[in-house]
Amino acid sequence: MRMTAIAKGFETGHRTEFSVEAEKAVLVSVALPGRPWVLETDPCDEIRGLTEAAGAKVVAELTQKRQEIHLATYIGSGKVNELKELVEASDADVVVFDNDLYPAQGRNLEKALGVKVLDRSELILDIFATRAQTLESRLQVELAQLEYSLPRLKNMWTHLSRQKGGGIGLRGPGETQLEEDRRLAGKRIGDLKEKIAEVQGRKEREVKSRREEFTVSLVGYTNAGKSQLMNTLTKAEVLVKNQMFSTLDTRTRQWHVKDFGKVLLSDTVGFIRELPHHLVASFKATLEEARQAKLLLHVVDASNPQAEQQILAVTAVLKELECDKNPTLLVLNKVDKVTDRSTLDVLLKHHPKAVTVSGLTGEGIDTLTDTVIEMLSRNFVDAEIVAATSNGKAIAYLNAHAEIYRQEYRDDDVIFRCVLSKHLVHHVQATGAKVTVLK
Numbered sequence: 001m002r003m004t005a006i007a008k009g010f011e012t013g014h015r016t017e018f019s020v021e022a023e024k025a026v027l028v029s030v031a032l033p034g035r036p037w038v039l040e041t042d043p044c045d046e047i048r049g050l051t052e053a054a055g056a057k058v059v060a061e062l063t064q065k066r067q068e069i070h071l072a073t074y075i076g077s078g079k080v081n082e083l084k085e086l087v088e089a090s091d092a093d094v095v096v097f098d099n100d101l102y103p104a105q106g107r108n109l110e111k112a113l114g115v116k117v118l119d120r121s122e123l124i125l126d127i128f129a130t131r132a133q134t135l136e137s138r139l140q141v142e143l144a145q146l147e148y149s150l151p152r153l154k155n156m157w158t159h160l161s162r163q164k165g166g167g168i169g170l171r172g173p174g175e176t177q178l179e180e181d182r183r184l185a186g187k188r189i190g191d192l193k194e195k196i197a198e199v200q201g202r203k204e205r206e207v208k209s210r211r212e213e214f215t216v217s218l219v220g221y222t223n224a225g226k227s228q229l230m231n232t233l234t235k236a237e238v239l240v241k242n243q244m245f246s247t248l249d250t251r252t253r254q255w256h257v258k259d260f261g262k263v264l265l266s267d268t269v270g271f272i273r274e275l276p277h278h279l280v281a282s283f284k285a286t287l288e289e290a291r292q293a294k295l296l297l298h299v300v301d302a303s304n305p306q307a308e309q310q311i312l313a314v315t316a317v318l319k320e321l322e323c324d325k326n327p328t329l330l331v332l333n334k335v336d337k338v339t340d341r342s343t344l345d346v347l348l349k350h351h352p353k354a355v356t357v358s359g360l361t362g363e364g365i366d367t368l369t370d371t372v373i374e375m376l377s378r379n380f381v382d383a384e385i386v387a388a389t390s391n392g393k394a395i396a397y398l399n400a401h402a403e404i405y406r407q408e409y410r411d412d413d414v415i416f417r418c419v420l421s422k423h424l425v426h427h428v429q430a431t432g433a434k435v436t437v438l439k
């Protein structure tokens with residue numbers, strides 16, 4: 001089944017086999033020592049949201065607490081039987097695991113249950129595949145899907161070849177087909193990587209060309225309210241939806257910040273805990289704006305009981321993307337929806353520098369704006385720079401990196417008044433120019 005999916009992917013540019021549109025789904029979430037949240041009041045909350053985002057209808061849910069996974073079927077055999085009964089009673093078409101399965105576990109479960117089994121990564125990849133609109137995100141999703149499927153393909157192949165052990169003359173068309181699929185998949189991965197590297201290079205240059213501008217990126221957990229905040233701040237009309245992964249492509253809009261000037265604000269794809277690693281890697285190009293932003297606004301749904309864990313998940317992804325050194329402001333959003341004030345107080349106690357807002361009602365937006373101005377100004381200085389007219393290095397450097405608002409010549413010197421990123425001051429000084437910080 002997975003192979004057909006891959007073969008199809010070659011023609012259409014994205015996989016459709018795992019699409020769970022209008023199907024009835026049974027959810028399974030397994031609590032393991034590293035996944036404590038499964039024990040909370042609504043353990044299937046997130047996987048339910050994901051399944052619905054993929055277009056399926058949830059008909060039943062099952063949870064199990066385990067110390068370690070069952071190697072063959074992830075859950076124990078008693079639970080497999082219970083799950084089978086549940087599948088039959090609810091006439092389900094698909095079982096969705098909130099955990100990631102080994103390829104063999106997926107196959108064993110499909111055999112035992114008689115229905116399709118998807119794991120968490122496959123489900124997320126499926127949502128991305130059906131949402132990807134631009135060429136860039138389609139390439140990125142296809143690469144992530146192929147990379148996720150390839151080991152599964154390999155595994156199937158070894159399994160078959162072992163079965164046929166020493167089978168000279170027994171090599172059937174099945175195996176040839178598998179080898180062929182594997183070869184094709186490998187080649188396609190290579191082609192995709194090349195194309196994505198091209199996109200990435202173009203994107204990096206494009207974003208770098210805006211380096212003198214004040215660039216701010218909205219990042220955060222999926223459904224945290226990033227797009228809503230973008231609309232409120234810039235009067236843009238990007239899609240806002242109570243659905244996970246509504247936004248896949250980065251959108252940049254001008255934000256006119258009172259008393260400060262023009263800022264470029266970007267809305268980006270949302271993150272999720274246990275985000276498939278391949279997806280993070282292949283979405284680097286889409287997240288280039290965030291990687292090069294002067295300031296990140298980390299948007300949090302403060303009304304979600306799991307807000308703290310979501311903050312941790314986002315921080316982990318930012319680290320993987322090497323964005324963890326960018327100045328970041330934590331924005332506790334959806335305060336209008338917070339019913340229990342004490343949960344907000346706990347969040348503020350852990351993150352005393354955070355600001356509280358509601359992208360929907362506009363509450364707290366002024367404070368957010370003031371803090372953004374303060375943070376952006378803190379990283380930049382107004383400077384007067386005196387360089388000899390023969391100091392080509394300094395002049396080229398300033399033209400490339402500073403926002404020059406006045407330039408005059410005196411004797412053999414050229415005098416610039418400009419706004420410069422603080423950490424660039426010593427680079428300019430290193431060229432022999434004299435830098436005076438004005439404020």
Ligand SMILES: Nc1nc2c(ncn2[C@@H]2O[C@H](COP(=O)(O)OP(=O)(O)OP(=O)(O)O)[C@@H](O)[C@H]2O)c(=O)[nH]1
Binds near residue numbers: 224239334336358
């Ligand atoms: N009550 C309330 N709801 C909000 C607020 N901000 C956003 N929402 C709702 O939350 C849902 C998600 O909002 P989006 O702005 O699409 O979230 P996002 O972070 O862009 O989500 P993805 O693009 O899917 O990652 C929508 O139903 C919004 O109407 C807020 O301040 N208060």
Ligand SMILES: [Mg+2]
Binds near residue numbers: 226227228240246247
């Ligand atoms: Mg969005």
